[in-house]
Amino acid sequence: MAISFNLNGKQAMADVAPDTPLLWVLRDTLGMTGTKFGCGKALCGACTVHLNGQAVRSCQTPIGSVAGQKVTTIEGLAANHPVKKAWIALDVPQCGYCQPGQMMQASALLANNKSPSDADIDAWMSGNICRCGTYPRIRAAIKAAAKA
């Protein structure tokens, strides 16, 4: 039976097994490949999306649990969102693969904390791995976005 949910402000339908992770519904069923697969175990944060405004790991979110709810992915984060603008202004990405997850995690932080400290950033962002080591720039970009 098809499961429907709100994806980036529009109705989305997926006729898949309810235990299918949201990650693979986004990527394979709906063709939205901005959300990345990194570890499949909620260890790296590459697949982070917003579920009803909260940052969640889509690799551990069964599509059945998403029915009727509101999902926002990197494609749905506004182009003029302060996080996206700060990421561009500071040239944060290197390989760029983890960055959609980093930006979704960071935007959820700023939605609740307008002026995060270094300790806040450490606590909130430490679930998102970047093997290119862009952490110093991510930290600076979060602070820049907070001021925007």
Add this chain to the structure above:
Amino acid sequence: MENIKMTARRDFLKASAAVGGGLSLGFYLPGASKVAEAQAATHSPNAWIKIGTDNSVTIMCARSEMGQDVYTSLAMLIAEELEVDVNKVKVEFAPPAEAYINALLGGQITGGSTSVRDAWEKLRKAGASARMMLVGAAAAQWNVDAAQCKAVGGAVSGPGGKRATYGQLAEAASKMEVPKDVPLKPNAEWKQVGNVKQKRLDTPMKVNATATFGIDVRVPDMLYAAVAMPPMIGGKVASFDDERAKNMPGVKAVVQYSRGVAVVADSYWQAKKAKDLLEITWDEGPNANNDMRKVWGGLRDAAAQPGAVFREAGDADGALGSVAKLYEATYELPFLSHSPMEPMNTVAHVRADGATIITPTQFQQLVPFVVAGATGLKPEQINVITTFLGGGFGRRVEVDYTMDAAEISKAVGAPVKMVWSREDDMTHDSYRPGGIYKVKMGVDAAGKLVAYRYHGTSPSISSRLFPSIVKDGIDPFAVEAIDNFPYAVPNHKLTYQMFDAGITPGYWRGVSHNQNCYVVEGFIDEVAHALGKDPIQFRIDNLEYSEEKHKWSGLSAGQAVGGRMKRVLEDVKAKSGWGAKLPDGKGRGVAVMEGYNTVMAAVVDVTISKNYDVTVDKVTYSVDAGPLIHPDQAAAQIESSTIFGQSAALFGEITVKNGGVEQMNFDQYRVVRMNEAPKSIAIHWIPAAKDQPPGGLGEPATAVVTAAIGNAIFSASGIRVRRLPFSPENIKAFADPRHTMKPTNL
């Protein structure tokens, strides 16, 4: 690949008309292999620059973009001389072709921190040559002397207000003779190269998530493959039962391929769920019982062998028998995984008449050959498209996963996207080889260094991947940062012993610089402290200034660079707060290295807790890398390799049990996270000397930071940790006083 060459080959220019009209300019190498030539003809236009009659300028990027910024920095080199704004050009990834071979590596490979070094003159000349042809075409059209014409901003202007755009001139220019003498702008005239404000061209697409990585590729009628591979290194499928798997929803086929069993389905998740139901009996192969006791036992036995000499002067062994003080130490390094964030994957479509392979690879030139071997097609029938890479770090120099995907596609007769799980990726990597390193230093009564002995024992990566470059028992990629041992010791003998540990060795960011810099810089630090000297001053006082050429480390400066080393050491001493008294539990360590013709010194500040947890607080660099093409991203590469090195230094260790890798995911293979990254990475650049070429920057800091962290731990705690990683367990083990180095007084 048998044609890896460590010496640069002379390139020459050849112009050809681009498809669709316009100017196309490429470099062709003499003596090309027949197959590669055929490919070049198939995958035309084979060129660096395409200028459309619509004034569009396309620059081909012949290196793989894995974060290190080749997409922008290489385009900047061409744009500077072509006189176009790099922000207005389109960049395309080049197909495999002889024209795109990296002269420093002898193949179309992205690695060895060579991309900018190889491109430095070649791409500026490509831009300049094209500009000269465009100017020549305008001059001919206007019947004036070329010297009266000038190219600016994608157009040529001439006497009397004449003006023509590159698009208008492109077709005529493509018929001009390729200039033989192509002078380049003096540095002072650069408008784009060295621009500190230049942004990465690929940032917007990486922020809005439209950049296509291999794993994002979708082609019509594509199926998805999940794979089961032997858990033990060198294992094979003996038999399998797919009864449950093949009846799962969405499953199209279960196929055995060379390395394992693949489940092919309508979606990845369906394939993965069915794959988990496969029942496979493995032929465990030669390493079935391998474990770390065997690995370290084997390495220790091998380390007792004499090894092969790769550098020698005087009589080190003799001198060591009669020095006033003899210092000895043994260092041990673990195996490491690359673990880029994007797991290995490939989209393959194998047909009867050819194949398309879309893949994130660092070695696109090799792909047609291995896919040909796997499918029975000819290399020239195989079209390779390189995507953005979600990290590489050397893992994607290997093309094993492209071959797997091709086999699976061929078996099912459809386009297939094969995606590895993180567990597949971590357990089927090629691993930074572990090793044992024994060093000795003899000092005379006056405190002068008299004799040095180095004996490294580790698996040889090149013996597996490029055996032709291994000569006389020496793998050049095992003796980096030691062949160019930077201290003047009149008697020295440096030897290397290979050992196959049953753990597939691979090129890993910085390769053997990592092991050797840690050993060289850790040990010189030990000797400095033992002699009661300041570690920076002691290094400066003992640097090598000889101009003798080094034989083996082909990607290095090729000779001692004592003057450059002295300068970065003095600079980092001045800028790092060196010499200040630090509170308890804090320490400051230094290391210096020349690698990839970049000379850098690092001072690392650490804090060590009572439980031996290490925090890297601050890293200060002084770097002599010659001219910087894209300065902001040159800095980004040092930031990146610092944290990559820190991950390995503090946490990294791959182990095997029952022949297979034990670590499966990031909970078992820990890497640095936001809360652990240094709060400050300060980079001070030494201005380039006149005519100094650029050095490589993608890797050296990985090695230097590791050694400096070790020396900082000693400064903070008095504990000399001679085994990586610097985990609490290892630090605690080395806190035992029996590890304190005391000289043998002879």
